[in-house]
Amino acid sequence: MRSKAKTVIIGGGIIGLSIAYNLAKMGEEDIVVLEKSYLGSGSTFRCGSGIRQQFGDDANIQMMKRSVEIWKNMENELGYNVEFEQGGYLFLLYDEEELKTFERNVKLQNKYGVPSRIITPEEAKEIVPLLNTDGVIAAAFNHTDGKANPFKAVFAYANAAKKLGVDIYEYTEAKDIKVEDGKIKKVITDKGEIETGRVINAANAWAPLINKMAGVPVDIPIHPYKHQGIKTEPFKIGEINPMIVSFKHDGVYMTQEANQGGIIGGYALKYGPTYDITPTYEFLRGVSYRFSQIIPALKYLNVIRIWAGYYAETPDDNAAIGRINEVDEFYIAAGFSGHGFMLAPAVSEAIAELIVDGKTSKPLWFYDPYRFERGELREQAVQMG
Amino acid sequence: MSDDPRERIIICRCNDVTLKDIEDIIDSGITDIEEIKRLTRIGMGPCQGRTCLPLVAGIIARKTGKKIEEIELPATRVPIRPVPMGVLAGDMDEE
Incomplete structure (x- = not known):
């Protein structure tokens, strides 16, 4: 395992893998993805496969419209048939x-x-x-609207990310994150330590544990x-x-x-x-x-x-996505409340833009991780299942 | 059909997965039985892996040098045998 990386993404589901791919596509190097079990094992491989734009709020509709554009072209872009229909x-x-x-x-x-x-x-x-x-x-x-094969989609993003130089470590669990003076120093795993200055929390169901490791002082209920x-x-x-x-x-x-x-x-x-x-x-x-x-x-x-x-x-069934100001270069994209698979293409693109360009034109403000603490819950996302 | 005899050896009868399909995936670097399961759907058909999973574990062991007892078979899930939905829905109308 490498001992240094510019970016460590925690979580090898479709969110973590698609973020890794999009960062690499935008020219970022030295990216590592940590997955404590096998790829997709958390929520992605267990999802219902649906992809829809029929939401009830502006942000989710716009994000899903962009996602569907990417889903439609995914086989071309990633070189892997994800069975999108x-x-x-x-x-x-x-x-x-x-x-x-x-x-x-x-x-x-x-x-x-x-x-x-x-x-x-x-x-x-x-x-x-x-x-x-x-x-x-x-x-x-x-x-x-439609559906795709979650298994194929995970491998599509994983393979495309690997081709762009991303290192993916399976059965490698993040155990702690060392932060000094508000700056990330390293991620400690059960297989060794990785010096890094940037962590992306894509652990979805386990995201609160990762926040705690980094000492994120914001209440993000997932x-x-x-x-x-x-x-x-x-x-x-x-x-x-x-x-x-x-x-x-x-x-x-x-x-x-x-x-x-x-x-x-x-x-x-x-x-x-x-x-x-x-x-x-x-x-x-x-x-x-x-x-x-x-x-x-x-x-x-x-x-x-x-x-x-x-x-x-989350309390409003919308994910927590964005930068955490108190821990420099710590980002979260988690708490997808059952919509992570369908949203992944647009969310990962937006997060990569946020990191590389410092801003994104996509409505990420809607998923502001600070909204819970401020008591500004969004309208409940249309959710079934 | 090609001349590769491994294409005539069916490992999973439910989903028509051949020995070549499995070996190709292992050769591509994917050796985790959980991942091979999702890519080929071995163990996900009507037999729920009773035929294929031990065979696949054997193939992985042979190709990777792992011991077969190190390869944990994927979860067995209910129902153990296929059951018509109507039987499961039962007489809930009358309940």
């Missing part, structure tokens, strides 16, 4: 209040050029013929909650192209994998805060019930497995 996101709406909220959101999304629209239950059924539209009064649909996913056996590909979401069914989301053909998804049953990720029977039964309410034919499909992962949640 624009099957859309279809939100099923069951009452006037929901409809009003989504009408407002669609208007905001349209303002930024996201082509979402409100459609009728009949149109929703044309998009997904297997859909049970009983009780559905309308739906919000955006055909440029707590890991256990959420779960389900996967079925494959069937005819193309039957369920969009991610279907229903808040009336407790935040259910589900889609058919573009290449594998199984259904994946989940709902908003959560446990925690906890680092335990044992799947639960309660979830297995609950998700099966809700899925078959929305698409009755799924009753005949075999469930292959369930798994659990973290939403590293």
Whole structure:
């Protein structure tokens, strides 16, 4: 392991790896990524694969619009097929209040050029013929939303970063960070020490531990909650192209994998805060019930497995991203609350701009890590699962 | 199909993964069974790894010189066998 680096990124998920890639792309050298287990093992490999621009606030919509542009071109840029498919996101709406909220959101999304629209239950059924539209009064649909393969995306960024000279150390855990007079001196790992002047905390569920090591004097509340996913056996590909979401069914989301053909998804049953990720029977039964309410034919499909992962949640379900003023050259991009996978391309670009150019045109102010302490919570991010 | 006999040796029957697929990934520098699992989907099909995971562990051991007992197999997850969603959803309507 090298003993010196200009930048040490802690966390080998899609956030840490994409930041490493973008920094290197902008000409930064001597970058190290530390991952305490295998790449993607924290939250990325456990995510639901969805990528959407249908948020309810200006910042997330703009960030996701930029992300989708990058997702679309990722195979070209990184030289690796990440199986990005624009099957859309279809939100099923069951009452006037929901409809009003989504009408407002669609208007905001349209303002930024996201082509979402409100459609009728009949149109929703044309998009997904297997859909049970009983009780559905309308739906919000955006055909440029989609999904990608989290496994492939992690390796895409990791390989591209390596090609640009980034060193990635797996099974290497950050144990402490030495700071003197507000300046970072070194990161101590279980495999040795790395002298460095810059640390990026991309540890998501474990981010509070890293903040503590560096003595970050700001309260950035991030707590890991256990959420779960389900996967079925494959069937005819193309039957369920969009991610279907229903808040009336407790935040259910589900889609058919573009290449594998199984259904994946989940709902908003959560446990925690906890680092335990044992799947639960309660979830297995609950998700099966809700899925078959929305698409009755799924009753005949075999469930292959369930798994659990973290939403590293903040009080407003928006990440904490930015520079920490009290510890020179300490940055955080964590607490993604279930949206890290989809946001990673734009967030990593913005952080790299912030570090290299000292500023970014992207609305990173929205994710200000100091907002919690100031009591300036954002509007709750649109979140399911 | 090429002449490489390793392409005719199926390691994972659920997802059609061959010996060559596995060895190519190991040769590219990825030797972690958790990562090989995510790249090839070994152990993620209906058999949930009962057939393939011990075989893959053996291949990794042979190619990397690790002892097979050093290679920790990925988690086994519920359900142990595929179960129709309708059975799991059960009679919750009536509950």
